[in-house]
Amino acid sequence: MAKDTLAALQLEALQAVMVRTYLHVPFYRKRFDGSRIDPDDVRALDDLRRLPFTTREDLQANYPYGLFAVPLREVVRIHASTCMSVVVGYTRNDIKTWSDLMARVLVAGGVSKDDVVQIALGYNLSTGGFGVHYGAERIGASVIPTSTGNTRRQIKIMRDFKTTALVATPGYAALLGRTLQEQGAPRGALSLRVALLGGEPLSDILRQEIQDCLGVVATDNYGLSEVMGPGVAGECQERNGLHVNEDHFLVEIVDPSSLAPVAPGEPGELVITTLSKEAFPVIRFRTRDVTRLLPGTCPCGRTTRRMARVERRSDDIFIVRGVKVDPRRVAELFVEIEGHASAHRIQIEREGGMDSLTLLVGVEDSSDFDEVRKQQTRLERLRRGLSSELGLSVTLRLVERGSLDPSPSKTPGPG
Numbered sequence: 001m002a003k004d005t006l007a008a009l010q011l012e013a014l015q016a017v018m019v020r021t022y023l024h025v026p027f028y029r030k031r032f033d034g035s036r037i038d039p040d041d042v043r044a045l046d047d048l049r050r051l052p053f054t055t056r057e058d059l060q061a062n063y064p065y066g067l068f069a070v071p072l073r074e075v076v077r078i079h080a081s082t083c084m085s086v087v088v089g090y091t092r093n094d095i096k097t098w099s100d101l102m103a104r105v106l107v108a109g110g111v112s113k114d115d116v117v118q119i120a121l122g123y124n125l126s127t128g129g130f131g132v133h134y135g136a137e138r139i140g141a142s143v144i145p146t147s148t149g150n151t152r153r154q155i156k157i158m159r160d161f162k163t164t165a166l167v168a169t170p171g172y173a174a175l176l177g178r179t180l181q182e183q184g185a186p187r188g189a190l191s192l193r194v195a196l197l198g199g200e201p202l203s204d205i206l207r208q209e210i211q212d213c214l215g216v217v218a219t220d221n222y223g224l225s226e227v228m229g230p231g232v233a234g235e236c237q238e239r240n241g242l243h244v245n246e247d248h249f250l251v252e253i254v255d256p257s258s259l260a261p262v263a264p265g266e267p268g269e270l271v272i273t274t275l276s277k278e279a280f281p282v283i284r285f286r287t288r289d290v291t292r293l294l295p296g297t298c299p300c301g302r303t304t305r306r307m308a309r310v311e312r313r314s315d316d317i318f319i320v321r322g323v324k325v326d327p328r329r330v331a332e333l334f335v336e337i338e339g340h341a342s343a344h345r346i347q348i349e350r351e352g353g354m355d356s357l358t359l360l361v362g363v364e365d366s367s368d369f370d371e372v373r374k375q376q377t378r379l380e381r382l383r384r385g386l387s388s389e390l391g392l393s394v395t396l397r398l399v400e401r402g403s404l405d406p407s408p409s410k411t412p413g414p415g
Protein backbone atom coordinates (compact mmCIF):
# COMPACT_ATOMS: atom_id res chain seq x y z
CA MET A 1 0.00 0.00 0.00
CA ALA A 2 1.32 3.46 -0.90
CA LYS A 3 2.13 5.76 2.03
CA ASP A 4 -0.58 8.35 1.30
CA THR A 5 -3.25 5.69 0.79
CA LEU A 6 -2.26 4.19 4.15
CA ALA A 7 -2.34 7.60 5.86
CA ALA A 8 -5.84 8.34 4.51
CA LEU A 9 -7.06 4.95 5.67
CA GLN A 10 -5.49 5.42 9.11
CA LEU A 11 -7.07 8.85 9.58
CA GLU A 12 -10.53 7.63 8.62
CA ALA A 13 -10.21 4.65 10.99
CA LEU A 14 -8.89 6.87 13.80
CA GLN A 15 -11.85 9.23 13.46
CA ALA A 16 -14.21 6.27 13.59
CA VAL A 17 -12.56 4.78 16.69
CA MET A 18 -12.69 8.19 18.43
CA VAL A 19 -16.43 8.44 17.86
CA ARG A 20 -16.99 4.80 18.83
CA THR A 21 -15.07 5.04 22.10
CA TYR A 22 -16.67 8.40 22.94
CA LEU A 23 -20.16 7.02 22.46
CA HIS A 24 -19.75 3.57 23.98
CA VAL A 25 -16.99 3.66 26.61
CA PRO A 26 -17.67 6.01 29.55
CA PHE A 27 -13.99 5.90 30.54
CA TYR A 28 -12.90 7.41 27.22
CA ARG A 29 -15.77 9.91 27.14
CA LYS A 30 -14.69 11.20 30.54
CA ARG A 31 -11.04 11.32 29.46
CA PHE A 32 -11.80 13.21 26.24
CA ASP A 33 -14.17 15.62 27.99
CA GLY A 34 -11.54 16.18 30.69
CA SER A 35 -8.94 17.05 28.04
CA ARG A 36 -11.49 19.18 26.17
CA ILE A 37 -11.31 16.97 23.11
CA ASP A 38 -14.25 16.53 20.82
CA PRO A 39 -13.94 13.36 18.71
CA ASP A 40 -14.70 15.54 15.67
CA ASP A 41 -11.55 17.59 16.42
CA VAL A 42 -9.36 14.83 15.03
CA ARG A 43 -8.77 16.09 11.49
CA ALA A 44 -5.21 14.92 10.88
CA LEU A 45 -3.07 12.02 12.09
CA ASP A 46 -0.92 14.50 14.06
CA ASP A 47 -3.96 15.29 16.21
CA LEU A 48 -3.32 11.92 17.82
CA ARG A 49 -0.65 13.62 19.96
CA ARG A 50 -3.29 15.70 21.72
CA LEU A 51 -5.17 12.64 22.94
CA PRO A 52 -4.69 11.30 26.48
CA PHE A 53 -2.70 8.11 27.03
CA THR A 54 -4.20 4.86 28.31
CA THR A 55 -2.15 2.85 30.80
CA ARG A 56 -2.26 -0.75 31.98
CA GLU A 57 -3.50 0.62 35.32
CA ASP A 58 -6.48 2.18 33.48
CA LEU A 59 -7.30 -1.21 32.01
CA GLN A 60 -7.00 -2.87 35.42
CA ALA A 61 -9.20 -0.24 37.04
CA ASN A 62 -11.97 -1.16 34.59
CA TYR A 63 -11.79 -4.92 35.23
CA PRO A 64 -13.46 -6.95 33.84
CA TYR A 65 -15.69 -5.42 31.15
CA GLY A 66 -15.54 -1.66 31.79
CA LEU A 67 -13.69 -0.80 28.57
CA PHE A 68 -15.70 -3.01 26.22
CA ALA A 69 -17.19 -0.89 23.43
CA VAL A 70 -19.89 -3.42 22.49
CA PRO A 71 -22.50 -5.26 24.57
CA LEU A 72 -21.37 -8.66 25.82
CA ARG A 73 -23.79 -10.47 23.50
CA GLU A 74 -21.66 -9.29 20.56
CA VAL A 75 -18.50 -10.68 22.12
CA VAL A 76 -17.61 -14.16 20.90
CA ARG A 77 -14.26 -14.65 22.68
CA ILE A 78 -12.72 -13.54 25.96
CA HIS A 79 -9.03 -13.64 26.87
CA ALA A 80 -7.11 -12.21 29.81
CA SER A 81 -3.60 -11.17 30.77
CA THR A 82 -1.57 -13.79 32.66
CA CYS A 83 -2.32 -12.42 36.09
CA MET A 84 -6.00 -12.01 35.11
CA SER A 85 -6.00 -8.29 35.87
CA VAL A 86 -6.95 -7.26 32.32
CA VAL A 87 -9.81 -8.91 30.44
CA VAL A 88 -10.14 -8.43 26.67
CA GLY A 89 -12.99 -9.30 24.31
CA TYR A 90 -13.40 -9.96 20.59
CA THR A 91 -16.39 -9.67 18.29
CA ARG A 92 -16.76 -11.99 15.32
CA ASN A 93 -15.16 -9.30 13.14
CA ASP A 94 -12.30 -8.92 15.62
CA ILE A 95 -11.56 -12.63 15.37
CA LYS A 96 -11.58 -12.38 11.57
CA THR A 97 -9.22 -9.37 11.63
CA TRP A 98 -6.97 -11.11 14.15
CA SER A 99 -6.80 -14.23 11.94
CA ASP A 100 -5.94 -12.10 8.89
CA LEU A 101 -3.20 -10.17 10.70
CA MET A 102 -1.69 -13.27 12.24
CA ALA A 103 -1.78 -14.89 8.80
CA ARG A 104 0.25 -11.94 7.48
CA VAL A 105 2.86 -12.42 10.21
CA LEU A 106 3.06 -16.15 9.51
CA VAL A 107 3.40 -15.61 5.75
CA ALA A 108 6.10 -12.98 6.34
CA GLY A 109 7.93 -15.54 8.49
CA GLY A 110 7.85 -18.02 5.61
CA VAL A 111 4.73 -20.10 6.36
CA SER A 112 2.43 -21.19 3.50
CA LYS A 113 -0.53 -23.53 3.07
CA ASP A 114 1.92 -26.33 2.37
CA ASP A 115 3.31 -26.16 5.89
CA VAL A 116 2.65 -28.34 8.92
CA VAL A 117 2.55 -25.83 11.77
CA GLN A 118 3.16 -26.98 15.35
CA ILE A 119 1.90 -24.38 17.82
CA ALA A 120 3.70 -24.83 21.14
CA LEU A 121 2.03 -21.84 22.82
CA GLY A 122 -0.55 -21.92 25.60
CA TYR A 123 -4.11 -22.62 24.44
CA ASN A 124 -5.81 -20.95 27.34
CA LEU A 125 -6.90 -17.52 28.57
CA SER A 126 -3.70 -16.00 27.20
CA THR A 127 -3.84 -14.89 23.56
CA GLY A 128 -0.82 -16.80 22.19
CA GLY A 129 -2.10 -20.22 21.15
CA PHE A 130 -5.52 -19.31 19.79
CA GLY A 131 -4.25 -16.18 18.04
CA VAL A 132 -1.63 -18.04 16.05
CA HIS A 133 -3.92 -21.02 15.51
CA TYR A 134 -6.61 -19.04 13.68
CA GLY A 135 -3.98 -17.28 11.55
CA ALA A 136 -2.38 -20.57 10.52
CA GLU A 137 -5.79 -22.04 9.63
CA ARG A 138 -6.57 -18.86 7.68
CA ILE A 139 -3.54 -19.56 5.47
CA GLY A 140 -4.68 -23.14 5.01
CA ALA A 141 -1.66 -24.72 6.74
CA SER A 142 -2.03 -28.04 8.59
CA VAL A 143 -2.15 -27.00 12.22
CA ILE A 144 -1.00 -29.14 15.17
CA PRO A 145 -2.16 -27.53 18.43
CA THR A 146 0.35 -29.12 20.82
CA SER A 147 0.16 -26.26 23.33
CA THR A 148 3.04 -25.91 25.82
CA GLY A 149 5.00 -28.45 27.84
CA ASN A 150 5.85 -32.13 27.51
CA THR A 151 9.06 -31.55 25.60
CA ARG A 152 9.70 -35.16 24.60
CA ARG A 153 6.20 -35.52 23.21
CA GLN A 154 6.64 -32.24 21.30
CA ILE A 155 9.78 -33.65 19.70
CA LYS A 156 8.14 -36.98 18.87
CA ILE A 157 5.26 -35.12 17.19
CA MET A 158 7.69 -32.83 15.38
CA ARG A 159 9.49 -35.85 13.99
CA ASP A 160 6.54 -38.21 13.31
CA PHE A 161 4.10 -35.57 12.00
CA LYS A 162 6.84 -33.96 9.88
CA THR A 163 6.37 -30.48 11.33
CA THR A 164 7.83 -27.81 9.03
CA ALA A 165 7.02 -24.65 11.04
CA LEU A 166 7.33 -24.26 14.79
CA VAL A 167 5.66 -21.47 16.76
CA ALA A 168 6.95 -21.04 20.33
CA THR A 169 8.59 -18.65 22.75
CA PRO A 170 12.34 -18.28 22.13
CA GLY A 171 13.13 -19.98 25.45
CA TYR A 172 10.98 -22.97 24.64
CA ALA A 173 12.31 -23.29 21.08
CA ALA A 174 15.84 -23.33 22.52
CA LEU A 175 14.85 -25.99 25.05
CA LEU A 176 13.40 -28.16 22.25
CA GLY A 177 16.63 -27.73 20.30
CA ARG A 178 18.80 -28.69 23.25
CA THR A 179 16.67 -31.70 24.15
CA LEU A 180 16.95 -32.85 20.55
CA GLN A 181 20.74 -32.59 20.75
CA GLU A 182 20.79 -34.49 24.03
CA GLN A 183 18.82 -37.26 22.39
CA GLY A 184 21.60 -37.45 19.81
CA ALA A 185 19.17 -37.01 16.92
CA PRO A 186 21.03 -36.89 13.58
CA ARG A 187 20.90 -33.57 11.71
CA GLY A 188 18.07 -33.82 9.24
CA ALA A 189 15.91 -35.97 11.53
CA LEU A 190 13.37 -33.16 11.45
CA SER A 191 11.50 -31.56 8.55
CA LEU A 192 11.54 -28.10 10.23
CA ARG A 193 12.19 -25.07 7.99
CA VAL A 194 11.06 -22.04 9.96
CA ALA A 195 10.39 -21.02 13.56
CA LEU A 196 8.24 -18.04 14.58
CA LEU A 197 9.21 -16.79 17.99
CA GLY A 198 7.33 -14.40 20.24
CA GLY A 199 6.19 -13.68 23.78
CA GLU A 200 9.58 -12.81 25.22
CA PRO A 201 12.70 -10.94 24.09
CA LEU A 202 14.76 -12.62 21.38
CA SER A 203 18.48 -11.84 21.50
CA ASP A 204 20.85 -12.37 18.56
CA ILE A 205 22.66 -15.13 20.47
CA LEU A 206 19.44 -16.95 21.28
CA ARG A 207 18.20 -16.64 17.69
CA GLN A 208 21.48 -18.06 16.39
CA GLU A 209 21.32 -20.95 18.86
CA ILE A 210 17.74 -21.80 17.83
CA GLN A 211 18.56 -21.55 14.12
CA ASP A 212 21.60 -23.80 14.57
CA CYS A 213 20.11 -26.53 16.71
CA LEU A 214 16.75 -26.73 14.95
CA GLY A 215 18.03 -25.99 11.43
CA VAL A 216 15.49 -23.23 10.84
CA VAL A 217 15.14 -19.60 9.77
CA ALA A 218 13.85 -18.02 12.99
CA THR A 219 11.80 -14.81 12.92
CA ASP A 220 10.62 -12.62 15.77
CA ASN A 221 7.03 -11.49 16.16
CA TYR A 222 5.32 -9.11 18.54
CA GLY A 223 1.93 -8.63 20.08
CA LEU A 224 0.28 -8.13 23.44
CA SER A 225 -3.09 -9.15 24.76
CA GLU A 226 -4.09 -5.59 25.74
CA VAL A 227 -3.90 -4.60 22.07
CA MET A 228 -4.93 -7.85 20.37
CA GLY A 229 -2.43 -10.63 21.04
CA PRO A 230 0.14 -11.91 18.54
CA GLY A 231 -0.21 -10.41 15.06
CA VAL A 232 0.65 -6.77 15.77
CA ALA A 233 4.06 -6.96 14.09
CA GLY A 234 6.40 -9.59 12.73
CA GLU A 235 9.69 -10.02 10.93
CA CYS A 236 9.91 -11.09 7.31
CA GLN A 237 12.64 -13.47 6.20
CA GLU A 238 15.07 -10.54 5.91
CA ARG A 239 15.09 -10.52 9.74
CA ASN A 240 15.86 -6.82 9.98
CA GLY A 241 13.00 -5.46 12.06
CA LEU A 242 9.34 -6.27 12.62
CA HIS A 243 6.83 -5.05 10.04
CA VAL A 244 3.99 -3.34 11.92
CA ASN A 245 0.45 -3.98 10.67
CA GLU A 246 -0.03 -0.22 10.37
CA ASP A 247 -3.42 -0.35 8.71
CA HIS A 248 -4.79 -1.70 12.01
CA PHE A 249 -2.44 -0.17 14.59
CA LEU A 250 -1.13 3.38 14.85
CA VAL A 251 2.28 3.29 16.48
CA GLU A 252 4.15 6.11 18.19
CA ILE A 253 7.45 6.13 20.06
CA VAL A 254 7.51 8.48 23.06
CA ASP A 255 9.97 9.41 25.75
CA PRO A 256 8.78 7.39 28.79
CA SER A 257 9.31 10.28 31.20
CA SER A 258 8.24 13.37 29.23
CA LEU A 259 5.79 11.41 27.02
CA ALA A 260 6.84 13.66 24.12
CA PRO A 261 7.51 12.02 20.75
CA VAL A 262 11.16 11.04 20.27
CA ALA A 263 13.16 12.10 17.21
CA PRO A 264 12.66 9.73 14.23
CA GLY A 265 14.61 6.51 14.73
CA GLU A 266 15.35 7.16 18.41
CA PRO A 267 14.40 4.55 21.02
CA GLY A 268 11.48 5.12 23.35
CA GLU A 269 8.28 3.57 24.63
CA LEU A 270 5.94 2.04 22.07
CA VAL A 271 2.42 3.49 22.17
CA ILE A 272 -0.35 1.81 20.19
CA THR A 273 -3.81 2.94 19.09
CA THR A 274 -6.04 0.23 17.66
CA LEU A 275 -7.79 1.25 14.44
CA SER A 276 -10.13 -1.65 13.79
CA LYS A 277 -10.85 -3.37 17.11
CA GLU A 278 -14.58 -3.39 17.84
CA ALA A 279 -14.93 -4.98 21.28
CA PHE A 280 -11.83 -3.65 23.00
CA PRO A 281 -10.37 -0.58 21.29
CA VAL A 282 -7.47 1.22 22.99
CA ILE A 283 -6.37 4.80 22.44
CA ARG A 284 -2.66 5.59 22.87
CA PHE A 285 -1.98 2.53 24.99
CA ARG A 286 1.40 2.72 26.72
CA THR A 287 2.91 -0.74 26.13
CA ARG A 288 5.99 -0.06 28.33
CA ASP A 289 8.00 -1.89 25.68
CA VAL A 290 11.05 0.02 24.51
CA THR A 291 11.84 -0.04 20.79
CA ARG A 292 12.45 2.32 17.87
CA LEU A 293 11.13 2.68 14.34
CA LEU A 294 13.67 1.73 11.69
CA PRO A 295 14.42 4.04 8.74
CA GLY A 296 14.41 2.98 5.10
CA THR A 297 12.51 0.38 3.20
CA CYS A 298 12.73 -3.39 3.43
CA PRO A 299 14.07 -5.43 0.49
CA CYS A 300 11.07 -7.78 0.87
CA GLY A 301 8.83 -5.12 -0.71
CA ARG A 302 6.42 -4.67 2.19
CA THR A 303 5.80 -0.96 2.66
CA THR A 304 4.83 -1.03 6.33
CA ARG A 305 7.23 0.53 8.81
CA ARG A 306 9.47 -1.75 10.82
CA MET A 307 10.16 -1.58 14.52
CA ALA A 308 13.31 -2.86 16.18
CA ARG A 309 13.15 -5.91 18.44
CA VAL A 310 11.80 -5.13 21.89
CA GLU A 311 14.74 -5.59 24.22
CA ARG A 312 13.60 -4.00 27.41
CA ARG A 313 10.70 -2.33 29.16
CA SER A 314 10.31 1.20 30.43
CA ASP A 315 8.85 -0.02 33.74
CA ASP A 316 10.15 -2.62 36.14
CA ILE A 317 7.99 -5.45 34.83
CA PHE A 318 10.00 -8.27 33.33
CA ILE A 319 9.08 -11.23 31.21
CA VAL A 320 9.93 -14.78 32.22
CA ARG A 321 8.97 -17.53 29.77
CA GLY A 322 6.38 -15.28 28.18
CA VAL A 323 4.80 -14.38 31.53
CA LYS A 324 4.88 -10.75 32.70
CA VAL A 325 6.03 -10.51 36.29
CA ASP A 326 5.32 -7.32 38.20
CA PRO A 327 7.49 -6.96 41.32
CA ARG A 328 4.65 -5.05 43.01
CA ARG A 329 2.36 -8.02 42.48
CA VAL A 330 4.97 -10.36 43.96
CA ALA A 331 5.20 -8.16 47.07
CA GLU A 332 1.38 -8.14 47.33
CA LEU A 333 1.28 -11.92 47.07
CA PHE A 334 3.58 -12.29 50.06
CA VAL A 335 1.05 -10.28 52.04
CA GLU A 336 -1.91 -12.22 50.65
CA ILE A 337 -0.35 -15.62 51.35
CA GLU A 338 1.39 -14.94 54.66
CA GLY A 339 -0.54 -11.99 56.03
CA HIS A 340 2.56 -9.81 56.21
CA ALA A 341 5.26 -8.36 53.96
CA SER A 342 8.53 -10.26 53.65
CA ALA A 343 12.04 -9.22 52.73
CA HIS A 344 12.72 -10.79 49.37
CA ARG A 345 14.53 -10.35 46.11
CA ILE A 346 13.44 -11.48 42.66
CA GLN A 347 16.15 -13.11 40.66
CA ILE A 348 15.95 -14.17 37.03
CA GLU A 349 18.27 -17.07 36.41
CA ARG A 350 19.13 -18.13 32.92
CA GLU A 351 20.36 -21.57 32.18
CA GLY A 352 21.01 -22.39 28.54
CA GLY A 353 18.57 -19.83 27.18
CA MET A 354 15.69 -20.69 29.53
CA ASP A 355 14.79 -18.15 32.16
CA SER A 356 13.54 -19.15 35.55
CA LEU A 357 12.17 -17.12 38.40
CA THR A 358 13.84 -17.50 41.78
CA LEU A 359 12.77 -15.66 44.89
CA LEU A 360 15.28 -15.16 47.64
CA VAL A 361 13.40 -14.94 50.93
CA GLY A 362 15.16 -13.32 53.86
CA VAL A 363 15.18 -15.04 57.25
CA GLU A 364 17.05 -14.44 60.49
CA ASP A 365 20.04 -16.73 60.72
CA SER A 366 18.87 -19.79 62.57
CA SER A 367 20.29 -23.26 62.95
CA ASP A 368 17.45 -24.35 65.24
CA PHE A 369 16.02 -27.60 63.79
CA ASP A 370 12.37 -26.74 64.57
CA GLU A 371 12.85 -23.34 63.01
CA VAL A 372 14.26 -24.86 59.82
CA ARG A 373 11.33 -27.28 59.58
CA LYS A 374 8.87 -24.43 60.07
CA GLN A 375 10.59 -22.48 57.33
CA GLN A 376 10.40 -25.45 54.93
CA THR A 377 6.61 -25.66 55.43
CA ARG A 378 6.38 -21.93 54.93
CA LEU A 379 8.46 -22.06 51.75
CA GLU A 380 6.32 -24.83 50.28
CA ARG A 381 3.13 -22.87 50.96
CA LEU A 382 4.66 -19.75 49.44
CA ARG A 383 5.99 -21.63 46.44
CA ARG A 384 2.59 -23.12 45.65
CA GLY A 385 0.74 -19.85 46.14
CA LEU A 386 3.17 -17.75 44.12
CA SER A 387 3.46 -20.29 41.27
CA SER A 388 -0.29 -20.57 40.89
CA GLU A 389 -0.97 -16.83 41.13
CA LEU A 390 1.84 -15.80 38.77
CA GLY A 391 1.14 -18.64 36.32
CA LEU A 392 4.80 -19.60 36.43
CA SER A 393 6.84 -22.14 38.34
CA VAL A 394 8.77 -20.32 41.07
CA THR A 395 11.84 -21.49 42.98
CA LEU A 396 12.29 -20.19 46.53
CA ARG A 397 15.52 -20.03 48.47
CA LEU A 398 16.08 -18.91 52.05
CA VAL A 399 18.88 -16.44 52.51
CA GLU A 400 20.08 -14.43 55.46
CA ARG A 401 18.02 -11.28 55.68
CA GLY A 402 21.14 -9.14 55.91
CA SER A 403 22.29 -10.34 52.50
CA LEU A 404 19.28 -8.75 50.78
CA ASP A 405 19.55 -5.14 49.72
CA PRO A 406 17.20 -2.95 51.72
CA SER A 407 15.84 -1.75 48.37
CA PRO A 408 14.92 -2.31 45.60
CA SER A 409 13.49 -5.82 45.81
CA LYS A 410 14.62 -7.10 42.48
CA THR A 411 17.39 -7.50 39.99
CA PRO A 412 16.84 -6.43 36.39
CA GLY A 413 15.13 -8.83 34.03
CA PRO A 414 16.64 -10.23 30.84
CA GLY A 415 17.50 -7.62 28.24
Ligand SMILES: [Zn+2]
Pocket: 236, 237, 238, 243, 298, 299, 300, 301, 302
Ligand atom coordinates in the same frame (compact mmCIF):
# COMPACT_ATOMS: atom_id res chain seq x y z
ZN1 LIG B 1 10.53 -7.10 5.06
